């Protein structure tokens with residue numbers, strides 16, 4: 001075991017993940033985003049450029065890099081048009097550590113509540129989790145092999161002493177292995193030793209508050225004696241327990257922490273939603289929440305500019321972290337933010353309201369388009385679903401109309417409309433013994449939805 005850990009430390013790591021992951025060209029980034037997001041080309045281009053600029057900045061000489069200010073982005077646009085979605089997809093496709101926070105969640109430093117620095121700490125945690133997942137994935141096969149041995153050990157207890165016996169057991173073991181691989185022991189019970197903490201109420205020592213001052217108390221939980229208990233559980237359940245244990249033994253936690261922190265620093269992406277709610281809304285407020293909201297804006301300045309935040313994994317510089325702030329700005333204008341904050345969000349992009357034609361595309365084109373989702377969902381029940389072109393047209397028309405007459409909630413309207421449209425099928429079609437097919441056409445859409453659409457009162461509640 002020890003030998004293997006050493007080997008892993010020495011093995012050439014994917015030491016510099018940014019080379020593989022952060023090296024997409026702006027065009028490639030936009031092409032990837034196009035797979036999921038309809039329209040909003042200006043916003044896509046802006047985030048693609050910002051991401052690439054960060055990568056460029058990391059490659060110029062240190063002297064020049066110091067002079068180049070990070071360019072954070074302010075996204076402006078009505079609700080449900082893709083602000084969050086663009087950032088989320090961006091993070092996914094580059095495996096940048098990503099954190100989405102509501103700006104309204106924070107309170108000014110010195111007051112009770114979460115201070116803005118905590119978002120950097122959360123980003124670091126997210127990043128470490130990400131690296132940890134990658135590492136577990138990397139050792140997956142080896143861990144699975146060890147799991148199999150442990151299951152076999154448990155199925156075949158007792159040590160054999162004489163050489164013949166050992167040989168016998170060896171061949172029995174191989175036979176068992178084959179059966180195990182054929183899935184014939186999954187329901188079998190085996191005895192498993194599991195670690196149980198002697199102090200289950202340990203959670204009262206939450207790290208939350210202490211984390212704020214950058215102290216790691218997680219070692220306390222290691223001081224509480226662990227008790228090993230033997231349990232009888234099914235093979236299929238034992239696999240999960242064994243896998244966790246084996247994978248944890250194979251990965252290098254110190255290394256994961258180090259790389260997680262480093263990746264947060266170099267490739268982190270923080271999405272600051274509802275930034276408009278921090279704006280004063282035109283009025284100068286002298287007391288009450290307004291003052292605190294301005295305080296939060298002020299607290300954000302150093303973060304956006306580049307500062308060092310103390311986390312329990314060490315100091316983290318925010319210099320290369322890309323901030324994308326977003327807001328609908330219906331009540332307040334971007335110019336209602338304090339000037340220094342406006343200055344630190346130099347790239348402004350406006351997202352466009354979505355039209356009926358966009359809705360049609362959103363329903364069908366993205367890799368995760370709603371019609372595809374419902375097809376897949378009902379497909380598992382042996383129910384083959386299809387949509388005619390005119391049905392899509394009609395759904396888009398109804399959604400658009402509802403946005404105009406009730407309230408404009410952007411593409412989110414499609415979700416409520418689709419759910420209502422598919423309601424009967426979702427309820428009735430379950431475990432079909434033979435395949436059934438159904439094609440949603442325009443008639444069906446009208447029949448199912450027109451009564452609700454016409455009744456404005458009803459649509460306010462249902463769609």
Ligand SMILES: Nc1ncnc2c1ncn2[C@@H]1O[C@H](COP(=O)(O)OP(=O)(O)OP(=O)(O)O)[C@@H](O)[C@H]1O
Pocket residue numbers: 036037038039040077078079080081082083084085086273327328362366410411412
């Ligand atoms: N341009 C688009 N292309 C494809 N899908 C979209 C688009 N805009 C929105 N959607 C869909 O609508 C949902 C809501 O969009 P999103 O979360 O991006 O809204 P938002 O602009 O952040 O709104 P809010 O201001 O309310 O946070 C997304 O999950 C996505 O499925």
Ligand SMILES: [Mg+2]
Pocket residue numbers: 083084085273
């Ligand atoms: Mg959003």
